[in-house]
Amino acid sequence: xxxxxxxxxxxxxxxxxxxxxxxxxxxxxxxxxxxxxxxxxxxxxxxxxxxxxxxxxxxxxxxxxxxxxxxxxxxxxxxxxxxxxxxxxxxxxxxxxxxxxxxxxxxxxxxxxxxxxxxxxxxxxxxxxxxxxxxxxxxxxxxxxxxxxxxxxxxxxxxxxxxxxxxxxxxxxxxxxxxxxxxxxxxxxxxxxxxxxxxxxxxxxxxxxxxxxxxxxxxxxxxxxxxxxxxxxxxxxxxxxxxxxxxxxxxxxxxxxxxxxxxxxxxxxxxxxxxxxxxxxxxxxxxxxxxxxxxxxxxxxxxxxxxxxxxxxxxxxxxxxxxxxxxxxxxxxxxxxxxxxxxxxxxxxxxxxxxxxxxxxxxxxxxxxxxxxxxxxxxxxxxxxxxxxxxxxxxxxxxxxxxxxxxx
Amino acid sequence: xxxxxxxxxxxxxxxxxxxxxxxxxxxxxxxxxxxxxxxxxxxxxxxxxxxxxxxxxxxxxxxxxxxxxxxxxxxxxxxxxxxxxxxxxxxxxxxxxxxxxxxxxxxxxxxxxxxxxxxxxxxxxxxxxxxxxxxxxxxxxxxxxxxxxxxxxxxxxxxxxxxxxxxxxxxxxxxxxxxxxxxxxxxxxxxxxxxxxxxxxxxxxxxxxxxxxxxxxxxxxxxxxxxxxxxxxxxxxxxxxxxxxxxxxxxxxxxxxxxxxxxxxxxxxxxxxxxxxxxxxxxxxxxxxxxxxxxxxxxxxxxxxxxxxxxxxxxxxxxxxxxxxxxxxxxxxxxxxxxxxxxxxxxxxxxxxxxxxxxxxxxxxxxxxxxxxxxxxxxxxxxxxxxxxxxxxxxxxxxxxxxxxxxx
Numbered sequence: 154x155x156x157x158x159x160x161x162x163x164x165x166x167x168x169x170x171x172x173x174x175x176x177x178x179x180x181x182x183x184x185x186x187x188x189x190x191x192x193x194x195x196x197x198x199x200x201x202x203x204x205x206x207x208x209x210x211x212x213x214x215x216x217x218x219x220x221x222x223x224x225x226x227x228x229x230x231x232x233x234x235x236x237x238x239x240x241x242x243x244x245x246x247x248x249x250x251x252x253x254x255x256x257x258x259x260x261x262x263x264x265x266x267x268x269x270x271x272x273x274x275x276x277x278x279x280x281x282x283x284x285x286x287x288x289x290x291x292x293x294x295x296x297x298x299x300x301x302x303x304x305x306x307x308x309x310x311x312x313x314x315x316x317x318x319x320x321x322x323x324x325x326x327x328x329x330x331x332x333x334x335x336x337x338x339x340x341x342x343x344x345x346x347x348x349x350x351x352x353x354x355x356x357x358x359x360x361x362x363x364x365x366x367x368x369x370x371x372x373x374x375x376x377x378x379x380x381x382x383x384x385x386x387x388x389x390x391x392x393x394x395x396x397x398x399x400x401x402x403x404x405x406x407x408x409x410x411x412x413x414x415x416x417x418x419x420x421x422x423x424x425x426x427x428x429x430x431x432x433x434x435x436x437x438x439x440x441x442x443x444x445x446x447x448x449x450x451x452x453x454x455x456x457x458x459x460x461x462x463x464x465x466x467x468x469x470x471x472x473x474x475x476x477x478x479x480x481x482x483x484x485x486x487x488x489x490x491x492x493x494x495x496x497x498x499x500x501x502x503x504x505x506x507x508x509x510x511x512x513x514x515x516x517x518x519x520x521x522x523x524x525x526x527x528x529x530x531x532x533x534x535x536x537x538x539x540x541x542x543x544x545x546x547x548x549x550x551x552x553x554x555x556x557x558x559x560x561x
Numbered sequence: 562x563x564x565x566x567x568x569x570x571x572x573x574x575x576x577x578x579x580x581x582x583x584x585x586x587x588x589x590x591x592x593x594x595x596x597x598x599x600x601x602x603x604x605x606x607x608x609x610x611x612x613x614x615x616x617x618x619x620x621x622x623x624x625x626x627x628x629x630x631x632x633x634x635x636x637x638x639x640x641x642x643x644x645x646x647x648x649x650x651x652x653x654x655x656x657x658x659x660x661x662x663x664x665x666x667x668x669x670x671x672x673x674x675x676x677x678x679x680x681x682x683x684x685x686x687x688x689x690x691x692x693x694x695x696x697x698x699x700x701x702x703x704x705x706x707x708x709x710x711x712x713x714x715x716x717x718x719x720x721x722x723x724x725x726x727x728x729x730x731x732x733x734x735x736x737x738x739x740x741x742x743x744x745x746x747x748x749x750x751x752x753x754x755x756x757x758x759x760x761x762x763x764x765x766x767x768x769x770x771x772x773x774x775x776x777x778x779x780x781x782x783x784x785x786x787x788x789x790x791x792x793x794x795x796x797x798x799x800x801x802x803x804x805x806x807x808x809x810x811x812x813x814x815x816x817x818x819x820x821x822x823x824x825x826x827x828x829x830x831x832x833x834x835x836x837x838x839x840x841x842x843x844x845x846x847x848x849x850x851x852x853x854x855x856x857x858x859x860x861x862x863x864x865x866x867x868x869x870x871x872x873x874x875x876x877x878x879x880x881x882x883x884x885x886x887x888x889x890x891x892x893x894x895x896x897x898x899x900x901x902x903x904x905x906x907x908x909x910x911x912x913x914x915x916x917x918x919x920x921x922x923x924x925x926x927x928x929x930x931x932x933x934x935x936x937x938x939x940x941x942x943x944x945x946x947x948x949x950x951x952x953x954x955x956x957x958x959x960x961x962x963x964x965x966x967x968x969x
């Protein structure tokens with residue numbers, strides 16, 4: 154493509170290329186490929202009748218308002234419903250603590266814009282969610298990554314980095330970004346002890362924590378651990394900003410989420426949303442509102458958890474069978490979420506494997522390197538088990554095992 | 562409100578306050594107020610049956626895809642429909658020239674992010690659309706304004722500013738922002754000669770033009786003038802970026818629009834959209850697609866034009882009657898759009914008048930100063946005639962005349 158105007162583009166955007174995962178999709182058009190590369194919920198879980206019924210109700214009762222502008226922070230009724238919903242998860246907030254966003258991605262971008270000057274540091278896990286890296290990258294920050302551990306972020310590692318920053322090794326840390334529950338991409342959950350320790354650091358150094366919670370309701374085994382937001386409230390702190398989305402617990406196509414936090418933060422985020430896109434569409438907000446009001450969540454999440462637990466079990470059993478015999482290959486055992494993380498022996502390059510695995514064995518995954526803010530590891534991959542049809546899971550892992558058996 | 566974290570906010574956002582118009586709305590809750598302050602289409606024009614029918618069709622035929630992620634640039638079918646739609650307006654483009662946005666405001670913000678470093682200059686009219694100022698303000702540019710004339714932007718004034726910038730009086734100009742048809746707020750339309758002259762400047766200095774076209778289809782008198790995009794295409798240029806929205810020609814609540822331009826521009830804008838919010842909701846896109854495919858536009862726009870022409874006529878007649886006798890008071894006579902612009906004698910301050918007019922006469926308008934990027938004029942106001950019910954127009958203008966008669 155002929156390039157023009159490149160010299161006029163802003164410093165933030167000139168070399169910005171967006172998601173690298175997106176560009177891989179063109180290699181995956183063959184319908185015979187079994188793909189563990191997606192990050193989507195299964196259509197089997199969508200409450201299909203609810204959306205039909207809700208839409209008919211909205212268009213019967215509120216047609217005119219569906220056509221008009223909606224309040225910038227979000228529809229009052231939806232905000233009330235979210236307050237109720239979060240109360241079930243021991244989060245107690247008011248309307249001044251919520252901004253409706255146009256997705257989790259949108260919540261991330263608003264967060265990046267609020268805090269980051271070019272060069273500013275953010276603390277992240279290695280690996281971490283690539284969508285957060287992409288959003289924050291538009292502000293050209295300095296990513297300071299610390300290898301994640303099996304029970305969550307390396308909190309002492311974060312502390313050492315903050316201390317190094319204070320000594321001037323890199324710019325001051327603006328916030329710490331974590332996905333405590335069933336982290337994307339590694340599937341790891343942060344222990345309660347680590348959550349408390351992370352809050353200790355946040356208070357000690359006065360650094361906000363950005364808690365990204367897309368998968369929190371999707372726990373398949375074990376007991377729920379209080380969110381950082383809840384623990385912060387219990388300790389009367391104001392240091393956690395929570396990012397939520399309707400994409401995983403309801404439907405990505407609705408394109409809505411919400412950010413929660415101290416009114417100082419929400420107020421500024423509302424200004425950004427206003428200048429960014431004014432307001433969120435009312436039909437979409439009303440659908441989410443009806444979803445929250447009309448759903449029996451015990452039943453709803455139990456069904457969804459049963460469905461995904463079964464898929465995860467199948468995936469883990471197949472991994473034992475087909476990758477178990479391979480030396481130097483290990484993987485995480487998530488208690489929830491959509492993903493697990495496979496680590497190959499050092500020296501392997503999963504980006505090289507990506508095209509070759511599609512060609513040789515018709516199986517796809519996401520190369521691990523896209524989940525690093527700096528100095529990417531090359532010998533890992535993300536495996537999604539939520540989206541592939543149940544019948545493909547075992548065969549897909551068999552193909553992956555066969556490919557790895559020949560190539561490592 | 563207690564303020565926290567202020568020291569951590571980015572330089573772009575720390576002092577950013579969003580729209581000042583929004584904050585005025587709290588003064589306008591009394592239902593007896595006649596308000597010319599809004600910028601909304603009238604609900605009388607909404608194609609109500611279409612949206613009910615379209616939604617039922619979408620949820621019957623495409624329910625599963627409505628729940629899932631949609632392509633980042635937009636749905637293929639909607640993009641095709643827009644290409645057809647623009648062809649009726651002598652704009653001939655392909656899918657590589659379009660990005661679906663989440664509104665005109667979103668299109669503006671993406672444009673600002675693409676081009677602007679802090680301090681960069683943009684050329685604008687005095688006055689110009691406040692939403693553009695707010696979006697661009699998130700990048701802290703230098704606004705270089707030139708007083709608009711009765712036949713559109715002062716092109717020779719723009720040229721002089723570019724030359725001053727080249728001499729170093731202010732930073733280089735990144736783009737020129739104009740609303741050529743029925744400009745918000747002044748209601749002024751740029752003549753064909755000026756459009757050609759603006760393109761001359763754009764080619765001579767290699768500066769892109771951002772053409773914001775929310776009202777283009779809403780012409781009530783006179784012949785349509787080719788868009789800058791069309792004229793640029795006729796001259797085989799690549800210098801115009803077109804911003805469109807479904808808000809005025811269809812419904813604001815749908816929250817969709819589109820940006821058009823050279824593939825270099827659209828490609829980069831797509832990266833920004835991806836990191837900003839990934840994709841636009843499919844239901845909303847499908848509704849717009851059906852709107853474009855199923856509407857007889859000759860009929861549709863004729864009806865809409867007849868409706869708004871009647872309101873504009875009533876407003877202009879009432880202005881003659883009630884403001885005509887006031888010395889030093891003048892107003893524009895738009896050929897389309899939603900707004901006209903009243904200028905009072907020098908020394909008047911319409912921001913002071915705003916609360917007083919609501920208290921004394923229960924009539925509201927938008928103080929002109931919010932439509933300036935720098936050195937605001939204080940003696941003007943924007944009057945919206947699209948939204949107030951027809952029966953309120955004469956009485957509203959009578960109240961305004963009565964207020965001004967006592968206060969100027």
